[in-house]
Amino acid sequence: MNIGVIPARLNSTRLSEKILIPIRGTPMLIQVYRQVLKAKKLDKVIVAIDDEKTQIELKKFDVLGVMTSNFHQSGTDRIAEALKDEDT
Structure with missing residues (x-):
């Protein structure tokens, strides 16, 4: 099975909550x-993901x-944890 994983962190340093910023009315993520x-x-x-706010939006x-x-x-660490319980 091929699984695509998108690492998404809400607390960006340069642009706060950038993954939830709307693009044409829909969050960037x-x-x-x-x-x-x-x-x-x-x-x-x-x-x-790493927070409830993003979970609610998803x-x-x-x-x-x-x-x-x-x-x-890193995002790679986040991906590894997300896949830990997947049957890969």
Whole structure:
């Protein structure tokens, strides 16, 4: 199974909550998710998140969010944690 994982961290240093900023009325993270869904070789797409606010927003769009630690040093670490329980 090919799984696409989008690492998403709410607390950006330069632009606060940038993943939730609307682009044409839809949060940036949802725009990214929709583009990733177009990848023909992916069987599943999940979003690796670190806070409830993002989880609430994802649920509005029926998007799967996997809660991860908010102490990761990189997006790669977040992806690894999100995939830990997947059957890969």
